[in-house]
Structure formats: structure tokens, C-alpha cells
Amino acid sequence: MTLETVSEVKSHGGVQGVYRHASAATGTEMTFSVFVPPQPEKGEALPVLWYLSGLTCSHANVTEKGEYRAACAEHGIIFVAPDTSPRGEGVPDDSKGAWDFGLGAGFYVDATTTPWSANYRMWSYVAQELPALVADHFPIDAARQGITGHSMGGHGALTVALRHPGRFRSVSAFAPIVAPSQVPWGDKALSNYLGLDRSKWRPHDAVALIEDGARLPDLLVDVGEADPFLERELKPELLERACADAGIALTLRRQPGYDHSYYFISTFMNDHIRWHSERLAA
Numbered sequence: 001m002t003l004e005t006v007s008e009v010k011s012h013g014g015v016q017g018v019y020r021h022a023s024a025a026t027g028t029e030m031t032f033s034v035f036v037p038p039q040p041e042k043g044e045a046l047p048v049l050w051y052l053s054g055l056t057c058s059h060a061n062v063t064e065k066g067e068y069r070a071a072c073a074e075h076g077i078i079f080v081a082p083d084t085s086p087r088g089e090g091v092p093d094d095s096k097g098a099w100d101f102g103l104g105a106g107f108y109v110d111a112t113t114t115p116w117s118a119n120y121r122m123w124s125y126v127a128q129e130l131p132a133l134v135a136d137h138f139p140i141d142a143a144r145q146g147i148t149g150h151s152m153g154g155h156g157a158l159t160v161a162l163r164h165p166g167r168f169r170s171v172s173a174f175a176p177i178v179a180p181s182q183v184p185w186g187d188k189a190l191s192n193y194l195g196l197d198r199s200k201w202r203p204h205d206a207v208a209l210i211e212d213g214a215r216l217p218d219l220l221v222d223v224g225e226a227d228p229f230l231e232r233e234l235k236p237e238l239l240e241r242a243c244a245d246a247g248i249a250l251t252l253r254r255q256p257g258y259d260h261s262y263y264f265i266s267t268f269m270n271d272h273i274r275w276h277s278e279r280l281a282a
């Protein structure tokens with residue numbers, strides 16, 4: 001698979017890159033970013049942390065505002081940030097231009113309905129195509145993978161981890177949507193991308209997956225108490241209850257005064273990278 005380098009720049013002794021490729025999953029060009037920390041030995045395989053972004057984001061939001069590079073350089077972790085939807089000419093968008101559906105809002109599912117199913121195949125993209133591409137081009141140790149994400153991307157991180165037991169040694173999330181079947185953002189996205197049969201939504205709902213028997217090793221989640229989406233869209237208490245019932249060790253931290261923004265994410269990014277580093281150590 002061919003990879004085009006959009007940019008590469010030295011940072012914290014490593015290289016922050018942005019790359020583009022033709023995606024078979026989405027039928028579009030896709031852009032993603034990768035930070036490779038300085039390697040003690042050339043050719044050494046390093047652990048990788050996947051970061052799935054939220055509504056309205058591309059790879060650029062976390063790359064520019066996530067403040068992950070110092071910690072990734074310290075702990076020797078490769079950081080990969082995909083886009084959140086297909087883009088480009090002919091890719092359909094929300095008919096009213098809403099920001100919570102369509103472009104920038106792929107919800108990490110393979111759409112099954114028209115017109116979305118032609119391009120909106122972000123599940124296949126982040127769970128299969130991109131991992132294979134990254135493994136071909138970067139020095140990752142596939143046995144040491146972690147995954148995290150924000151909001152819609154927290155939902156993506158949780159569902160990808162829950163449905164790939166054994167792939168990820170470490171899982172965390174920032175302000176995740178935990179039960180998309182039960183909140184307005186998820187209801188809109190899943191009904192449009194997957195149709196009205198709600199049984200088809202369960203594989204894309206972290207709380208439903210846990211209720212249906214899926215498990216994680218353990219889990220770190222941060223939410224901001226001043227997040228305007230907390231009560232209506234995020235509902236961390238549903239995850240708390242599901243994890244308690246399932247015996248999943250959830251560390252849920254409610255951070256006073258913090259909102260939903262990258263000011264919140266970047267504040268706790270070091271904690272999350274440390275969490276992953278402890279579980280990804282050789």
C-alpha cells in the first residue's frame with residue numbers, strides 16, 4: 001500500500017508526520033498523522049497508541065492541540081491519529097450541513113444505508129485497513145497496542161477495543177459517548193448509517209457490548225464536570241454501571257471545572273499516556 005508524505009517535522013527528538021493514501025475501505029483519499037519518538041536503537045519496534053478523534057475533527061485537532069508528544073517521546077510510544085470520516089468530491093454530507101453527522105462525524109461504523117454505505121466505512125478503516133498500513137510503514141510492535149479517543153472517538157476506541165479482545169493491552173477515553181443508542185448524537189448517527197433496526201446498533205454501543213459479554217482488561221476515563229455534553233450525550237454513569245455489573249476495573253475521574261475541549265484533553269493527556277505506557281512496557 002502506497003503512502004504519500006504530506007509533511008514531516010522534528011519534534012521532541014522524534015518525527016511528527018502527516019500522511020495520505022488511497023483508502024480501499026472508504027473509496028477516498030484519507031489523511032492521518034503519526035508521531036514516532038526518538039528510538040534508542042534503529043529498527044526497534046515500539047508500542048503504538050491509537051487516538052480516535054471526535055465530531056468535527058480531522059487528524060489535525062489532536063496533532064496541533066493534544067500535547068502528547070513530550071510524553072510519547074519520554075515513554076517511547078508511537079501515536080497515530082486518523083481522520084473521523086471520508087472526505088472529498090462526491091462524499092455525501094448531512095443535508096442541512098449539521099456538524100454531528102456526515103463529514104467529520106463517521107462514528108466509526110460501516111454504514112449499511114444509502115447514500116452513506118459507499119464511503120462511510122470508518123469501522124473497516126480504523127480497525128483493519130489503517131492498522132495494516134501503519135504496520136507496513138512504521139516500526140510498531142503489534143503486540144503492544146493501546147487505544148484512546150475523545151467523545152465520538154472515545155466511543156470508537158471503546159467499541160474497537162471491546163470487539164477485538166487481546167489486540168489492545170491498554171484502553172482509555174476522554175469524555176466518551178458510552179451508549180450511543182441512548183443519546184441524541186448516537187440516535188441520529190446510528191439510525192442514518194445503520195438503519196432503524198436497533199439490534200444492528202448493539203455492536204457499536206460500548207454499554208450494550210459490555211451487557212452482551214464483551215470485556216476489557218481495565219479502563220481509564222476522564223470527564224469534565226463542566227462539559228456541556230455530559231448529561232445529555234456522554235452519560236458516564238451508564239458506563240460506570242455496566243462496568244460494575246461486568247466486573248471491569250473502571251477508573252472514572254470526574255474533573256471539576258473542565259469542559260469538552262482540547263484544554264481539557266491536553267490537561268490529562270500525560271496521565272493517559274502514562275496509563276498506556278505502564279501497560280505497554282515490554
Ligand SMILES: N[C@@H](CCC(=O)N[C@@H](CSC=O)C(=O)NCC(=O)O)C(=O)O
Binds near residue numbers: 150
Ligand atoms: N462545532 C461545535 C463543537 C463540536 C465539538 O465540540 N467537537 C469536539 C468533539 S465533540 C464529540 O465528538 C471537538 O473535539 N472539536 C474540535 C476541537 O478542536 O475542539 C460547536 O460549534 O458547538
